[in-house]
Amino acid sequence: MSGRSESFKVNRKPITMGLSQFLASTYSLYLKTQNFHWNVTGPIFSMLHTFFETQYEELAKAVDLIAERIRALDHYAPGSYAEFSKLTRIKDAIGKKNAEEMIEELVADHRLMVDLIRELIPISEDCEDIVSQDLLIERLRTHEKTIWMLDSFLG
Ligand SMILES: [Fe+2]
Numbered sequence: 001m002s003g004r005s006e007s008f009k010v011n012r013k014p015i016t017m018g019l020s021q022f023l024a025s026t027y028s029l030y031l032k033t034q035n036f037h038w039n040v041t042g043p044i045f046s047m048l049h050t051f052f053e054t055q056y057e058e059l060a061k062a063v064d065l066i067a068e069r070i071r072a073l074d075h076y077a078p079g080s081y082a083e084f085s086k087l088t089r090i091k092d093a094i095g096k097k098n099a100e101e102m103i104e105e106l107v108a109d110h111r112l113m114v115d116l117i118r119e120l121i122p123i124s125e126d127c128e129d130i131v132s133q134d135l136l137i138e139r140l141r142t143h144e145k146t147i148w149m150l151d152s153f154l155g
Helices: 006-011 013-039 045-072 081-087 099-126 130-153
Strands: none
Touching: 006 013, 013 045, 013 081, 013 099, 013 130, 045 099, 045 130, 099 130
């Protein structure tokens, strides 16, 4: 028997489903950013290696916040590669890329995250879930800031 009423759980189901996609997408972007931290090469290696590290650490913290918000809504938080690969909007990085291609791919992915968040905010509104909405707005702020920073590398 759950601590939360059944109506609480049912009413918030749409936002929880959306947050599960958001969790999987954030995890995928975290993994890709760490992949690029490992594999980046070129004259600004040191700068990008550190820059990507700051970003994947930030994304790892976000993953935890999103999963725990799903749990606070009394739903199961997905946490396996099989589940994440079904739910994510972010495609895996394939093959070897140069630094510029990595940055371009991350900019495109952070833009997808922005689009996903903008889809989820009205759902949080419909579910009267201002706490999830607050989390989404905070994540929106971070993704938009990251797009600006990544874009700045491209000149
Ligand atoms: Fe490292």
